[in-house]
Amino acid sequence: MIELAGSDIGRWIAGYLWVLFRIGAVLMTMPVIGTQLLPMRIRLYLALALTALVAPQIAEVPQLEPLALSTWVVIAEQILIGASMGFLLQLLFQIHVIAGQIVAMQMGLGFASMNDPAMGVSVAVVAQVFTMLVTLLFLALNGHLVVIEVLVESFTTLPIGQTLQAVDFHTLVLRFSWVMASALLIGLPAITALLIVNLSFGVMMRAAPQLNIFSIGFPLTLVFGLFILWVLLGNAAGQYHLLASEALIWLREMVGAR
Template sequence: MLQIQMGQLEAWLAQAFWPFVRIGACFMIAPIFAARYVPARVRVALTLAMTLLVAPLVRAPTASPFSAAGVVITAQQLLIGLTLGFVLQLVFDALTLGGQVLANSMGLSFALNQDPLRGTGTPAIGQFYTILVTMTFLALGGHLALIEILVHGFQTLPLAATGLDRQTLWSVVVWGGNLFSGAVTVALPGVAALLIVNLSFGVMSRAAPSFNLFAVGFPVSLVLGLVILLVGLPQMQASFLELLQRGFAFTRDISQLTQR
């Protein structure tokens, strides 16, 4: 009769549980995988499938998942997964924020649509940028690159009670500044052009007080904003690709801490 001891059960559980925590935490916040249009069942099924593939290749610690050391390891895997997904999510948020700033300058802040990634209302220009960068991310195989980094990370950043150090966590905080710098890069040309237009209308209204500024200024600002949006698409895409490359390079640096 086959007899299985409690220690063997804990070892088998640890072999699959900690990889499941890291992968699941990453998919909870990573772009595309954490989108509202991806059902939770699909996300869990994908996490389980990856865990089954990765678990035999992972060297699990000898600590029990139910011990104090096991709780520390679980917290470390949760933090690692969330960090990897958060870095790439900031790239998407930077473009979305830039679109929102441009929409406010065009007078389209009231034109809200449902964001399929976050399930919240965002300006139409911001959602347009979100959909565009999502399709670009999928076309470039960004989702596959993220999975590759996750799988390779179990060899370079193994399961252990020591995971991300303070310096790495601080570098993630500094990386958050790219959210604002990327948004400024995307929105600055359009905002500057629309600012010049608004200044021109201000001068015209001072010279001719009877001039109906709202009736003429809003359509002109809207049309000019759409033209700027069309002309600036190549620059926006280049900014997204640069941020995406830096994001993947940063995630690889995080997952290769043991090789530094």
């Protein structure tokens, strides 16, 4: 008969529980897996499966009392680390959402919105196209596997029980400016082309005031906008590769991974 002491049971539970908190926080906040497209039960099963694989590979975890304040501090640290990693990945997707919103407003499709099943909010149709495109590229280029690799390596660079002073959250805050600048760069070609189209309509209206610019300009702007959007999507893979590379590099820097 196998007899287990209370300390052995506590050590065994803690070894898996701390890992589960960090992995679960990442899976609940990261793109694709952390969206409403994937049921909560599936995310929980995936977190449990990754925990069962990762926990035996990490170093010894600290032994803490279940109701002690230090235990809750460790829990909060693991959740905060995991949520920060998922939030940084969300910035990569929100870049394309903002770019799609900007292009939609310029081409006259800002009013055409639909429900985003991933986030549960209404977004412009163009932004939804950008979101679906970046989601497919993220999965096709094995972005989810890279995230899991960095997550597993974070248990070595940021051991459980280590204070949050080693995590560079200041760098995470500075990424907001990167989001807006990158979104503007993605939509800048379309914005410039549509601006030239609108200026041409202004010259036409000035030269021939009898023309009804509203009945002529809106359909033409929409047609030109769709053509420009088609040209813009031709280089979407290259732009996504650059932005995804930066995002994953920053993710590694945040957790101190190589």
